[in-house]
Amino acid sequence: MRDRPVYVIGAGTPLVGTLAFGIVDRGTNVVEVRPTSLCSLNCVFCSVNAGPLSRARWAEYVVEPEALLAALEEVVRFKNTGDLEVHIDGMGDPGLFKDLAELVRGAKAIPGVAVVSMQTRLYMLDVERIRELAAAGLDRFNVSIDAMDPQLAKKLAGADWYDVELVFSRVKTALEAGINVVISPVWVPGLNDAEMPRIVKWAVEHGVGRGGTPVLIQKYIPHKRGRRVKTRPMSWGEFWKRLREMERELGVALIPKPGEYRIHKAPELPKPYRVGDYVTVEVVGRGIFKGELLAVPTSRRGTAIWDRVMTLVLGSGASEDMVGRRMRVKVIEDSHNIYIARPAGR
Ligand code: SF4
Known part of the structure; x- marks a missing residue:
């Protein structure tokens, strides 16, 4: 990482309170677990300005798995719901977290945790590690793939070495290992419009989503601290309209049905401090x-x-x-x- 320290966060630092690492509870039965902020790509639209070429960041974090699991166990107990989903994500790519299998195994063993899922670009997980994650109890990968065209995929990822064909082969490995996959591309108008239907067709042909919505297309949104693309972002109205048109053209559901992800409200952690304190x-x-x-x-x-x-x-x-x-x-x-x-x- 360019000129920035990587802090190892242990039990001495509270693990709730920042988006950069630890645990984020938004008052539902999905708890976000963020083991690292590291990322090796430099996606041109990255909302969190991650990656080795970032000029906005000046620190990165990796959390010790024991500390993360101890905090998670407390949070899960507090939320007291039998259908909790632990979603491993973050301001980087959790696929780079070396203790991922330990984290998945530990999370799955906590009473009340029904699903463990994670967001990743998947290129860094080889066949052996994917199988290890399946054995540890990982239920789903949300894999970000923004283009099927290899050159465009490199351009969007901001990395010449990024190999999207390898990622597709790892998606197949994950499905074979018993881990469900949902593909989540970022649709940047003017850059990868033609790639969206291609990704959807590939996903359907390869059994991605296991009968649920196979591709969750994300709308490109410029963020204050993120990297920006010179384009006119779609309005939400236009985005949903175009998704519905694509659904009709391809005969594939692209908007999850209500209840598909079984997300519901669940007790939110207390707020020890308030604005103005x-x-x-x-x-x-x-x-x-x-x-x-x-x-x-x-x-x-x-x-x-x-x-x-x-x-x-x-x-x-x-x-x-x-x-x-x-x-x-x-x-x-x-x-x-x-x-x-x-x-x-x-
Ligand atoms: S969008 Fe994701 S994969 Fe791309 S640079 Fe940002 S954190 Fe990394």
Whole structure:
């Protein structure tokens, strides 16, 4: 990674509170588990500005599997629903997490966890590792493939070495190993329009989706911190209209039926802090993006249900010299327990 440290996050850092690593609970029976922010690609539309060529990031994270599983177990127990899905994803590609099989096995063993799924580009998982994940209990891969044309796929991935044909062969391996696959391309108008029906046809021919929606096309949305493509993004109305047209042309469902993923509300973790609260924190490292630091409240309870990590936004004033310093901060965002704060008095 270009000039940026990779922090190994252990039990000493709360694992709820940031999108960059750990656990994200949005109040449903799907819990997002984020073991790493690392990614080897540089997709031209990446909403989280990942990859070795990113100029926006200045840190990466890898979480120790034991700490992640211990926190996950607490969260699952708290949510107390018998049909929980653990979805392994993140601001990078979890396929690069070396302890993935241990994570899947551990998650599947937690009482109440019914499904373990993950988002990945799959190129990094060879046949042996895919079989290992199947044995560990992985139920589904959501595989991002944005083009069948090999040259266009390289261009969209921002990497010459990216081999989409290898990815298709790994999709077949996963299906043979008993792991369901759903393909999730990002549709960037003007760049890969013609690729969408080609991907859908390939997916249907190869049994992707096991009878459910085989391809979940994602609308390209420019994000504030993400990489942007020079194109006119579709409106939601236009996107749904074009998906329905494609459904009719191909005779394939592309919009999941209500209830297909069995997602429902489930108790959300309590919010120990609210927007406007003042909190004393200790700076523990860099935040994922330049101008940000990671901070942890000085008073903690020793449980994932209540302990939080925060992102401290300082802009050009952010410096690694501040690590170890204590300060008063004001919470400015608290949505779904993702905490953004800035120094008090600013
Ligand atoms: S879109 Fe996904 S695979 Fe591509 S650079 Fe971003 S995190 Fe990596």
